[in-house]
Amino acid sequence: MTEPRAGRYPRIPATRDRPHVAVIGSGFGGLFATKALRRDDLDVTLIGRTTHHLFQPLLYQVATGILSQGEIAPSTREVLSRQGNATVLLGEVTAVDMHARTVTSTLRGHTERTEYDYLIVAAGAGQSYFGNDHFATFAPGMKSIDDALELRGRIFGAFEMAEVVADEAERERQLTFVVVGAGPTGVEMAGQIAELSRRTLRRDFRRVNPGDARVILVDAVDRVLPQFGHRLSGAAREHLETMGVDVRLNSRVVDIDEHGVELETADGARTRIPCACKIWAAGVSGNPLGATLARQSGAELDRAGRVKVLPDLSLPGHPEVFVVGDLASLNNLPGVAQVAIQEAKHAARLIRDDAASATGTPSEQRPPFVYRDRGSMATISRFSAVASRGRIRLSGFSAWLAWLVVHLFYIIGFKRQLTTLVRWAVSFLGRGRAERTITRQQIAGRLALEQLGQDFPPPPGVPGGGAREADPPTEG
Numbered sequence: 001m002t003e004p005r006a007g008r009y010p011r012i013p014a015t016r017d018r019p020h021v022a023v024i025g026s027g028f029g030g031l032f033a034t035k036a037l038r039r040d041d042l043d044v045t046l047i048g049r050t051t052h053h054l055f056q057p058l059l060y061q062v063a064t065g066i067l068s069q070g071e072i073a074p075s076t077r078e079v080l081s082r083q084g085n086a087t088v089l090l091g092e093v094t095a096v097d098m099h100a101r102t103v104t105s106t107l108r109g110h111t112e113r114t115e116y117d118y119l120i121v122a123a124g125a126g127q128s129y130f131g132n133d134h135f136a137t138f139a140p141g142m143k144s145i146d147d148a149l150e151l152r153g154r155i156f157g158a159f160e161m162a163e164v165v166a167d168e169a170e171r172e173r174q175l176t177f178v179v180v181g182a183g184p185t186g187v188e189m190a191g192q193i194a195e196l197s198r199r200t201l202r203r204d205f206r207r208v209n210p211g212d213a214r215v216i217l218v219d220a221v222d223r224v225l226p227q228f229g230h231r232l233s234g235a236a237r238e239h240l241e242t243m244g245v246d247v248r249l250n251s252r253v254v255d256i257d258e259h260g261v262e263l264e265t266a267d268g269a270r271t272r273i274p275c276a277c278k279i280w281a282a283g284v285s286g287n288p289l290g291a292t293l294a295r296q297s298g299a300e301l302d303r304a305g306r307v308k309v310l311p312d313l314s315l316p317g318h319p320e321v322f323v324v325g326d327l328a329s330l331n332n333l334p335g336v337a338q339v340a341i342q343e344a345k346h347a348a349r350l351i352r353d354d355a356a357s358a359t360g361t362p363s364e365q366r367p368p369f370v371y372r373d374r375g376s377m378a379t380i381s382r383f384s385a386v387a388s389r390g391r392i393r394l395s396g397f398s399a400w401l402a403w404l405v406v407h408l409f410y411i412i413g414f415k416r417q418l419t420t421l422v423r424w425a426v427s428f429l430g431r432g433r434a435e436r437t438i439t440r441q442q443i444a445g446r447l448a449l450e451q452l453g454q455d456f457p458p459p460p461g462v463p464g465g466g467a468r469e470a471d472p473p474t475e476g
C-alpha cells in the first residue's frame with residue numbers, strides 16, 4: 001500500500017489502513033464498479049465530471065420530448081449515499097500519474113490530487129466526426145444531457161421556424177431533418193422525429209403541416225443496424241420507410257454547414273440537402289485520458305482511440321490499473337452498456353481478490369474477462385423494435401415489449417421507474433409528450449461557451465465540472 005505523499009494539492013482524507021480504489025467516471029462502468037465494491041473492506045473514491053450517472057440509451061427520448069433529463073440522470077451522490085465506503089468527488093480528471101499512483105482533478109480552479117492503490121478508468125468515449133470536427137457546430141452529437149437538450153431545442157425549434165417563415169423553400173428547409181448514422185441511435189432518432197411530426201405535433205400548427213416534415217437517415221454503409229444481421233436490418237429499414245423516413249445508404253457525408261448537408265454516393269455523385277436540423281449519430285472516439293494511460297503504460301490505442309487492455313482488463317506493467325467500458329478495447333467487444341457493466345464487475349472482483357489475498361498484492365494468475373452476451377435491441381418507433389439474443393431474433397411488438405422491460409429494469413430508483421412508465425404511457429398510448437419545453441440556453445449554450453473559450457470562469461457560486469467529452473486532459 002502506498003504512503004501518503006506530501007504535495008501542494010489538497011488531498012482526499014483516505015483511511016490509509018485499507019486499500020483505496022479511485023474510479024474515474026460515473027457512467028455505467030464507473031458506477032457499477034463502485035457499487036460492486038460496496039461490501040468490501042476498502043475505500044472507493046469516484047471522480048466524475050458530472051454530478052449525475054447518465055443512462056445514455058434513453059438520451060434520444062430526452063431529445064424528442066418523451067422523458068425529462070432527471071429520469072435518465074440520477075445524482076451519483078444520491079445513488080451512492082448509502083454506500084459508506086464510497087466518496088463522490090466532482091471534477092474533471094486532467095492527469096493520471098501511474099508511477100506516483102495519483103489522479104489529478106480540477107473543479108473551477110480548485111485542484112485535487114487523489115492517491116490510489118487501485119484505479120478503474122471508465123471515462124467512456126466521445127463523438128467522432130472522422131476528422132471533420134467543424135461539423136459539430138451544425139450537427140450536434142448525442143453523448144450528454146446538454147447534447148440531448150440542445151437537440152430538443154433544435155428539433156422543436158425547427159417546427160416553430162417553419163410556422164413563421166414566409167418563403168416556401170426556407171419552410172421546406174426548416175422541415176427537413178437529417179440524421180447521420182444508421183446505428184441504434186440514428187434509427188431511434190429518425191423514428192422518433194418521424195413519429196413526432198406525424199403524430200404528436202399533428203394538430204398543433206396552423207400555417208404548416210408538421211406531417212410534411214422530411215426525415216432523412218444517412219449512412220455510408222449499405223444497411224441500417226448492421227450489427228443485427230440481415231433479417232432484422234431489413235425489417236428495421238422497411239418499418240422506417242413505412243413511417244416515411246427516407247433511408248439513404250451507401251451515402252457519405254462530405255460537408256455540413258449551416259444551410260444543409262452534402263452527400264456523396266459510391267459512384268462519386270454529390271447531392272446537397274438543404275436542412276436546418278442535423279443530428280450526428282455516427283462514430284465514437286475514446287476519451288483523451290486513454291492516450292495518457294497508453295503513453296505511461298506502453299499499451300496501444302486502437303483506431304478509435306480506445307486502450308488495448310490485457311485479458312484481465314489491466315494495463316501492461318500496471319496490474320493495479322484497469323480500463324473498462326467504452327474506453328477499453330478487448331476482443332472487438334462492442335461499446336455497449338452490458339460490456340461496461342460486466343467489465344466493471346470483473347475489475348472489482350479482481351481488486352477484491354487481491355485485497356483479500358495474504359499479501360494484498362495482485363495475483364499473477366488472474367482470470368481473463370469473459371463477456372456474456374445478453375443480446376442487443378433498438379427501438380424504431382412506439383410498439384416496434386428489433387432484438388437479438390443468441391439465435392433468437394425478434395422484431396415488431398414483441399421486441400418492443402422486451403425493450404421496455406429491460407430499459408425499465410436498468411433505470412435507477414423506483415420513483416424514476418414509476419415516472420418513466422407514466423411518461424411512456426402518455427407518449428406511447430396517447431399522443432402527447434410531456435417534455436416539450438425548449439429554451440434559448442439549450443440551443444445556443446454550447447456554441448456560446450465555445451466562443452467564450454476554456455478559460456471562461458463561471459460566476460461565483462456556480463460549480464463547474466460539466467466540460468464536454470471532447471475536452472483534452474492535460475498531462476500531469
Ligand SMILES: Cc1cc2nc3c(=O)[nH]c(=O)nc-3n(C[C@H](O)[C@H](O)[C@H](O)COP(=O)(O)OP(=O)(O)OC[C@H]3O[C@@H](n4cnc5c(N)ncnc54)[C@H](O)[C@@H]3O)c2cc1C
Pocket residue numbers: 024025026027028029030047048049050052054055056057058059060091092093094122123124125142143184185287289324325326327335336337338340377378473
Ligand atoms: C445515444 C446513445 C445511445 C446508446 N444506446 C445504447 C443501447 O441502447 N444499449 C446499450 O447497451 N448501449 C447503448 N449505448 C452505449 C452505452 O451507453 C455505453 O456503452 C456505456 O455508457 C459505456 O459506459 P462507460 O462507463 O464506459 O462510459 P460512459 O457511460 O460514457 O461514462 C463515462 C463517464 O466518464 C466521465 N468522464 C469522462 N471524462 C472524464 C474526465 N476527464 N474526468 C472525470 N470524468 C470523466 C463522464 O462524465 C461519464 O460519467 C448508447 C450510447 C449513446 C451515446
